[in-house]
Amino acid sequence: MEARLLVSFSLLCLFSHHVQTQQLSQTQTLSLGLNIPGRGRLNLTQTQSSSISFSNPWNILLMFDRIAEPLFVPKGIDNRIVFNLPTNYLPFRYQSIASDLANRFGGPSDKLEIDVKSITLPDLSFPMSLGRKENFSPLIPYHNRMAGRLIETFMGMRTYEDFLSLSIYCRDRMNPYMFAYALSIAIIHRPDTQNIPLPPLTEVFPDRFMDSSIFGRAREEANIVSSGDRLPIVIPRDYTASDLEPEHRVAYFREDIGVNLFHWQWHLYYPFSGLRSIVNKNRRGELFYYLHQQIIARYNFERLSNRLARVRRLSNWREPVEEGYFPKLDNIVASRVWPPRHAFANLRDINRELDQLEFDIEDLERWRDRFFEAIQSGSVVNERKEVVDLTETEGIDVLGNMMEASTLSINPSFYGDLHNLGHLMIGYCHDPDARHLESFGVVADPATNMRDPVFYRWHAFVDGIFQRHKSVLPRYNVQQLNFDGVRVAAVEVTSQNVSKNEFLTFWQQNDIDLSRGLDFAPRGSVLVRFTHLQHAPFVTRFLVDNNGPPRIGTVRIFMAPKFDERGLPMLLRDQRRLFIEIDKFFVQLNSGRSTFQRRSDASSVTIPFERTFRNLTGTGSSEQQAPYTYCGCGWPQHMLIPKGQPEGYPAEYFVMVSDGSQDRVEQVDTDTSDTSCLPAHSYCGLHNRLYPDRRNMGYPFDRMPRDGVSTLREFMTPNMAMIDVRIRHIDVVVGPQPGNQPGIPSNLG
Numbered sequence: 226m227e228a229r230l231l232v233s234f235s236l237l238c239l240f241s242h243h244v245q246t247q248q249l250s251q252t253q254t255l256s257l258g259l260n261i262p263g264r265g266r267l268n269l270t271q272t273q274s275s276s277i278s279f280s281n282p283w284n285i286l287l288m289f290d291r292i293a294e295p296l297f298v299p300k301g302i303d304n305r306i307v308f309n310l311p312t313n314y315l316p317f318r319y320q321s322i323a324s325d326l327a328n329r330f331g332g333p334s335d336k337l338e339i340d341v342k343s344i345t346l347p348d349l350s351f352p353m354s355l356g357r358k359e360n361f362s363p364l365i366p367y368h369n370r371m372a373g374r375l376i377e378t379f380m381g382m383r384t385y386e387d388f389l390s391l392s393i394y395c396r397d398r399m400n401p402y403m404f405a406y407a408l409s410i411a412i413i414h415r416p417d418t419q420n421i422p423l424p425p426l427t428e429v430f431p432d433r434f435m436d437s438s439i440f441g442r443a444r445e446e447a448n449i450v451s452s453g454d455r456l457p458i459v460i461p462r463d464y465t466a467s468d469l470e471p472e473h474r475v476a477y478f479r480e481d482i483g484v485n486l487f488h489w490q491w492h493l494y495y496p497f498s499g500l501r502s503i504v505n506k507n508r509r510g511e512l513f514y515y516l517h518q519q520i521i522a523r524y525n526f527e528r529l530s531n532r533l534a535r536v537r538r539l540s541n542w543r544e545p546v547e548e549g550y551f552p553k554l555d556n557i558v559a560s561r562v563w564p565p566r567h568a569f570a571n572l573r574d575i576n577r578e579l580d581q582l583e584f585d586i587e588d589l590e591r592w593r594d595r596f597f598e599a600i601q602s603g604s605v606v607n608e609r610k611e612v613v614d615l616t617e618t619e620g621i622d623v624l625g626n627m628m629e630a631s632t633l634s635i636n637p638s639f640y641g642d643l644h645n646l647g648h649l650m651i652g653y654c655h656d657p658d659a660r661h662l663e664s665f666g667v668v669a670d671p672a673t674n675m676r677d678p679v680f681y682r683w684h685a686f687v688d689g690i691f692q693r694h695k696s697v698l699p700r701y702n703v704q705q706l707n708f709d710g711v712r713v714a715a716v717e718v719t720s721q722n723v724s725k726n727e728f729l730t731f732w733q734q735n736d737i738d739l740s741r742g743l744d745f746a747p748r749g750s751v752l753v754r755f756t757h758l759q760h761a762p763f764v765t766r767f768l769v770d771n772n773g774p775p776r777i778g779t780v781r782i783f784m785a786p787k788f789d790e791r792g793l794p795m796l797l798r799d800q801r802r803l804f805i806e807i808d809k810f811f812v813q814l815n816s817g818r819s820t821f822q823r824r825s826d827a828s829s830v831t832i833p834f835e836r837t838f839r840n841l842t843g844t845g846s847s848e849q850q851a852p853y854t855y856c857g858c859g860w861p862q863h864m865l866i867p868k869g870q871p872e873g874y875p876a877e878y879f880v881m882v883s884d885g886s887q888d889r890v891e892q893v894d895t896d897t898s899d900t901s902c903l904p905a906h907s908y909c910g911l912h913n914r915l916y917p918d919r920r921n922m923g924y925p926f927d928r929m930p931r932d933g934v935s936t937l938r939e940f941m942t943p944n945m946a947m948i949d950v951r952i953r954h955i956d957v958v959v960g961p962q963p964g965n966q967p968g969i970p971s972n973l974g
Contacts, residue, residue: 282421483757706942767780785876
């Protein structure tokens with residue numbers, strides 16, 4: 226008997242696919258724990274003898290389970306899932322010993338078998354040309370073309386069963402990292418899988434995120450200690466440098482696991498090659514600009530909190546790069562360590578024949594100059610030699626697509642590949658012509674490049690080009706900023722056991738399970754414990770007077786440092802680039818005075834900690850089917866507030882209510898009954914929908930202030946309010962808390 230269940234998820238927490246199950250004679254239970262928005266947890270129990278339906282959509286997640294182990298090795302947390310592979314689906318090395326493999330890796334007596342459907346295979350020769358032990362980066366044009374071809378092939382499979390069958394065939398034949406990259410993008414964008422939660426890369430390739438010494442200790446723990454008695458392996462807070470290196474003061478930000486995981490995940494939602502339908506997303510180029518502008522703003526906020534100057538643009542590529550970086554990471558795929566970059570390394574022309582990568586510093590300089598010429602003239606030239614104006618609203622989107630050199634670039638042969646090849650120029654500076662057979666450094670991989678100090682110098686340069694465009698746009702006048710009849714009367718920030726208008730930050734420990742990334746090791750959880758910045762939850766309360774009829778308003782909350790490196794008050798022309806977005810949401814303004822409050826964990830910027838580090842949920846034993854709600858892409862909640870200082874770092878907290886009728890974008894409405902996982906649209910947009918704000922991203926600070934305005938107070942209109950706040954940091958470490966909640970220090974100093 227076959228039963229189908231259609232489960233509908235709403236918001237970005239949608240889950241719409243058919244779960245097909247088979248009920249056979251003997252009793253064997255399989256449970257899928259799902260969170261249904263507005264309905265709570267739903268457990269689906271399946272009675273089986275020895276097989277699982279090949280059509281079950283959750284089977285695709287098993288492709289990520291111990292990705293370097295062949296698929297004929299039993300999968301799942303308890304090694305009960307066995308794929309019955311056709312002989313021609315085995316890698317060539319194993320086809321001659323297929324019967325022996327079936328006997329040796331047949332799984333336990335209570336195994337659950339998946340009979341793999343064989344299909345007519347498409348031509349895969351191009352993506353298979355990258356070796357399994359080679360390093361992969363989507364920033365390398367040759368690699369990106371291979372990944373793009375694989376993504377197109379995955380997307381072209383007409384049914385889910387064909388897609389799964391092709392994934393099974395490719396898994397053990399292709400470069401694992403490229404396979405995971407392409408498969409992840411396909412899962413996100415295929416209609417039949419787009420609401421299945423992806424496993425975090427920390428589970429699939431943990432080597433991208435933590436000290437290489439961890440893995441030897443983890444395998445020792447897994448092989449010697451039984452699963453229930455294993456203790457977490459602690460990652461030290463300082464392992465890439467000492468305090469002799471000033472840049473190490475902000476290593477907690479650069480090396481934060483959640484921040485790097487977010488950056489990788491964003492590039493899965495916004496790939497820059499492949500089918501045009503998955504690249505051509507609403508305001509994609511502008512979102513590339515705004516995300517990285519906000520990353521630089523947040524990084525500079527952290528630097529000022531640690532008494533460091535704002536990051537310097539990497540604009541002269543003929544001078545040595547002052548900052549060195551020694552990542553202390555292994556590269557499990559390439560069976561090598563990630564190469565370091567010594568201080569004062571020279572950037573040089575790149576000629577890597579095997580990567581089909583050859584370009585000169587002069588190429589980057591020529592493309593840079595063409596960007597500046599286009600901005601100065603207010604127009605660009607497309608491939609048909611037509612002039613396209615860089616308009617107030619859409620010019621930044623055109624420039625963003627050109628800068629990232631996505632398939633949406635208006636003229637890639639003329640404006641080049643400045644952003645990506647800049648990363649590669651730095652990433653290969655230790656071996657530019659491959660004479661030492663070294664791979665690229667961490668700055669050339671989207672999953673690791675935020676660890677390197679030079680990432681921020683490079684993106685400060687990139688942001689400088691965007692800011693040049695913003696500086697030539699008309700400034701917002703008072704009418705464009707004001708909301709007639711609306712006044713923000715008062716604002717305050719409160720947090721439990723903390724002074725009013727004060728933020729509290731501290732250190733917190735949490736655990737990540739490495740077991741699905743430890744190939745050829747015994748099963749069972751293997752935890753690592755890492756330390757990250759955390760802040761006490763807070764509430765923003767504000768009063769709004771509406772002297773007109775009821776209407777919709779858009780609340781925009783930002784925060785910026787009050788003083789510069791010298792301790793002097795900032796001019797708005799500089800401060801505007803340091804405003805970090807805290808939240809953005811719609812409110813109903815009734816006539817008269819209204820009181821509003823907004824919790825920090827509802828921010829439109831972030832997703833909760835447990836969603837950032839969610840466990841792989843799929844087919845397996847019921848104890849591992851943790852409740853899961855699909856949140857998609859978002860900045861990690863624990864990094865919403867900068868570190869601050871022990872005495873309290875002074876900042877300015879800005880709240881604006883703009884005209885919602887001018888801001889709102891008409892699109893298909895969604896169910897908002899599930900508040901456990903709101904989409905973090907500020908940096909990520911909305912999947913398969915329009916960006917939910919008509920204004921330019923970063924409004925009202927995305928342009929130079931109007932004439933005669935030098936400070937934030939002079940910038941204000943009645944629908945804005947600003948308060949002085951302080952960010953106080955306590956240098957204490959709070960241990961892991963139930964439910965991964967922030968643990969407030971008992972001694973607040």
